[in-house]
Amino acid sequence: MERPHTPPPLDIPAGYRIADWTVQGLIGSGSWGSVHAAERIADGAPAAVKLLRTDLLTPGQRASLEELTRQEVRFSEEADHPNLVRTHAVVTLRDPDRPDLDGVTALVMDRAERSLQDLIAAGPPGTPLPDAGRLLAGVAAGLAHMHAHGWVHADLKPANILLGGGDAVWLADFGLTVELEGTHAYIPPIGSLDHVPPEWWSERTGVRGTTVRQTADIWAFGVVAHQVLTGGFHPFPGGTARARALAAQAYANGSAPLRLDDSLEVEWRKLIGECLAPDHASRAALDAAELSRRVRALHAGPPRRRPVRRPAVLFAGCAVLAGAVTALALVLPPSGRDGAAGEPKAPASSAAVAGAVPADSDVPVALRQTITDAAKRCTEEEVTPALLAAMLKAESGFDAKASRPATDEHGIAMWTPAVFRAWAVDGDGDGRKDHMSPPDAIATMAVFTCWLDQRFKQSGLRENLPALIAAGYRTSDKAVIETGGVPQQVQPHVDEVLANLRAYTR
Template sequence: MTAPSHAGRYRIEQLIGVGGFASVYLAHDDALRSPVAVKILADNWARQTDVRARFLQEAQLLRRADSHLLVQVFDVGELDDGRPYFVMTYADRGTLLERLRGGPLAMDEALSLMGEICQGVAVLHSIGVVHRDLKPSNVLLCSRPEGGERVMVSDLGIARSTDHLSGLTLPAGSPGYQAPEQLYFDGAPDARADVHGLGALTYHMLTGRVPAKPGRRVPPSALRPEVPEGLDAVVMRALDPDRDGRWPDAATYLAALSAPDTPPPPLSSPSSSSPSSSSPPLPPASGPSEPGPSEPAEPPPGAGERPRRRWRALAGGAAAIVVAVVAAAVAVSLAGSSDPPGGPASSAPATTGGPAGRWLRDDSDIPDEYRDLIVRAGTYCAEPGLSPALIAAMLKAESGYDPNLSDKDRNEYGIARWTPEVLWHWQPNGLQGAKPEPPFSPELSIVAMGRFMCTLGPQIEDLPGDPALKLAALYRSGVTPLKRAKGIPAKWRDYTTQVARYMRDYQPA
């Protein structure tokens, strides 16, 4: 849809961020003579009453917190075409993610930034809210009039009020930062889930790397020897796979970071905002024994060709049970819950994005309108082989960049050839959001590819073969066929050869 020229009194100047559910624009408040960011719900979601309500609940939560440590909301409204929007602080210095692309931060800078991030999350915890999606792209940086910069925590699209966390809680979060309990239904994440996210942010700033999954993690000092032993211990405690082993909340974690050589206090449960001891036990941190909505079930042998079709065929099995449970939970929340269930989690920051030219050749046939989305998907995590060039090559092979592709025989649609049932898993809110219906927007389809690669990619890292081409085959076949073939199945080698050829065309010289 064409960008609006105005949102109420705010004059739209340019698009600065796109997510699966919303877009963020740089705008100008002519009355107050200042730049602002305007977040607008996507047209294809604006007619979904539950998504629309949750979009506005994000604005309400930010307004309720009303802290300079969080992105502040100044106004809400509705465009002439009926789409809701809200007006926020404009972050003119970008995101923490953009800053980390230059490598690890200086020790003092990392700890100073982390102090402000912890304070912002502590504000949320003080009003009984768990963020649930702390990651570098949700930490924004803004110039201060007096000099220096202000750090702001953003994007409460999947935040939860802790007074509702003892009920059914749906999977949420981003690979590398989410706490293990966030992978499961009824994990009931409390403030300690955010502590895990804060620990992952600290680790990333100190080492330049996202923490590996539990069982493979090494202390920050193993990657950066000058990190002191006391700081190692504080960060690794925040990343404990067992939430009972973590710091209880953001304020306590900040205190520990401020005095890393002080003996830690004894372990204790969080305050009354935490789930009671009767909360259901969590599955092992190494992963679920049954596939969850953020990791579609592996297809049974002999099912249809593409994993999207095979996963869809699991009606009556684990996937069908998951869908039924989610449908019931969403119905309950819409019937009267006042907390904001996982909603339109646009990860689009209220910032300017970096040029795609650093990742993709300028003289290639990649359409300009998709380049920033391709970069987002290709840098979604640090999975070996994942890159913007890979995503672009796969889109070329899948659809020739045709956003209107419609293959009804295979029930595959859009630029990335998703089926509705499987895209439902990989959209920003997973099964908690409304089931997507074709036509699928490129904004939703392309970014979902990054989520797919980052969640399932670690399961094939140990197999032989080129990491990028293994990911391309994974997208076509799923995990089990790659493991059975001990690498790229013969059936998909022509496809991966085609992807490799396009990748060579798209990688910068």
């Protein structure tokens, strides 16, 4: 389902001339092309040249991508809107001395300063992007124009939203853009897993490709809006794009909730929830024109108070989970400090958190907010701060320097480094993932225990899930499933976890 392997970019020397422009240097490359900085010879005006190539692809890939190239050229020539990147020229290169360039299609476009993805990556996680409403209004306006003229973008994501001078916001990368044939169109079975709607996975792929509808863009806008308003957080949990896609399918099947970030304002939460309706028919009630109108109204309206930090949980139905789902690593602000005591102070709202650790427990105060934040990464009711604390006490006694060299287990959560790397998330937002860092280790424990919980439910094991989770963490999901319960060799460890859990949930 993902795009083809990315070929190396074409080697174009600085000063190479393409029609009325000269190439300056490479900006970036993707699955079927590369983008180069350029200047207009007459006046030095900046531009970007996108080279569309198919020379290094297999015959099957080449046929699909040649068709996509024709579609992109066609749409680029017809696009005319302030929120769509403007194409100045379409040139077919003729250079017999450079066989690698001869016949390549070049699109000369407006040059952006950066992409929305760049802006998200540069900002602090969990913080809305500056002028988020204006950015989303531009995206929605461009989408409304495309839909009104019968087009589907089909690859809307932050990397394909460009930001130029003068507050310009442009939709770009029209490689998958297609024109509707009635209510739908067809594209090759490729796309960005983080932004395709749940029904994408069940659509049949025929000789003409996979069915795509304009509601796919509405879904993608919902994901993008959530990322813009939360500093990059995806609305579905998972440590990888494939895991997040599985989480979206689980939500659409009704076996997992839609849990939007609790920092969203009420009006934005409602709109994003409508964009992320679980099926095409439900999303069809919100067309791009109405979406654009509502986004403009939200951007123009007065500042609104944020809701009490409480997760919004919406269910789509009652089907069974289709696959294992991991949890998204959310980076939340650290707890406040008690000036008198000189140590972290438990948040006043902690008592409202389901399964919160009691204030008079033996859980170190310095770890309580970290444990609470980690538990919020999971939508399963069994994965609570109390359960994580009970497991940490049994694993290491809350010792960040604990170690079992014989089994290569280290740190507060007793991670084996190789296993940690497979699940690792950045728990403290410092850009590193270290199994010896308590925030990283505990956040990753939450991710893994969330997956174990869902894995066992999927396998029909629903009795005493905290015990099964503790056993799976100490052994493996396979050992628990094959046993049909807690393996005998880890029963003493599980009993210790359950005793701790009882003490923390009194």
